[in-house]
Amino acid sequence: EVQLVESGGGLVQPGGSLRLSCAASGFIFSSYAIHWVRQAPGKGLEYVSAISSNGGNTYYANSVKGRFTISRDNSKDTLFLQMGSLRAEDMAVYYCARVWKTGITWNWFDLWGQGTLVTVSS
Amino acid sequence: EVVLTQSPATLSLSPGERATLSCRASQSVSSYLAWYQQKAGQAPRLLIYDASNRATGIPARFSGSGSGTDFTLTISSLEPEDFAVYYCQQRSNSLTFGGGTKVEIK
Numbered sequence: 001e002v003q004l005v006e007s008g009g010g011l012v013q014p015g016g017s018l019r020l021s022c023a024a025s026g027f028i029f030s031s032y033a034i035h036w037v038r039q040a041p042g043k044g045l046e047y048v049s050a051i052s053s054n055g056g057n058t059y060y061a062n063s064v065k066g067r068f069t070i071s072r073d074n075s076k077d078t079l080f081l082q083m084g085s086l087r088a089e090d091m092a093v094y095y096c097a098r099v100w101k102t103g104i105t106w107n108w109f110d111l112w113g114q115g116t117l118v119t120v121s122s
Numbered sequence: 123e124v125v126l127t128q129s130p131a132t133l134s135l136s137p138g139e140r141a142t143l144s145c146r147a148s149q150s151v152s153s154y155l156a157w158y159q160q161k162a163g164q165a166p167r168l169l170i171y172d173a174s175n176r177a178t179g180i181p182a183r184f185s186g187s188g189s190g191t192d193f194t195l196t197i198s199s200l201e202p203e204d205f206a207v208y209y210c211q212q213r214s215n216s217l218t219f220g221g222g223t224k225v226e227i228k
Contacts, residue, residue: 045219112165
């Protein structure tokens with residue numbers, strides 16, 4: 001089955017760190033750029049970060065630049081998001097999403113994970 | 123940053139009625155606009171890409187139009203499963219999403 005499965009969410013104190021994972025299956029993971037998109041409770045969607053198919057290029061929203069790091073391990077079909085200096089406003093469901101065409105970083109998303117909830121609270 | 127403004131915030135309609143959702147961009151995004159549907163507790167689903175093309179498996183009652191700064195998603199006759207939140211997204215300049223339109227049962 002073609003799918004993305006996120007994990008690693010949980011409760012973290014302000015200023016803390018968390019590492020999210022996104023495991024891919026059913027497709028050639030190394031051929032696709034993948035993004036992280038988040039959704040605060042009751043709010044809309046917000047682009048967080050992107051990584052090219054080979055991991056050579058990474059991109060970040062201004063709101064997380066310098067605090068989050070995206071990476072991938074194509075040998076293990078897994079995407080990561082290392083989150084640091086977490087703030088209350090980072091609390092959200094974090095989705096990984098696949099770009100629908102191979103070899104392109106900026107495009108539409110045809111496959112999403114189910115999301116993992118990050119709660120930032122003392 | 124390209125800001126996408128969706129209107130109305132909420133649309134109250136009955137099954138069988140026509141739904142018209144709007145998405146306005148703060149600057150031209152050409153035809154680089156998509157629409158997603160999100161149901162409660164689920165991830166978004168791609169409906170329309172490049173402003174007017176239906177994604178795989180999307181019923182013909184969904185249609186998109188527009189270019190530049192003004193875009194419309196039309197659902198010709200609402201089915202019970204269409205009541206959800208709809209988001210527009212642009213990829214002309216990085217990526218941004220609109221704030222969403224909730225289509226609720228009247």
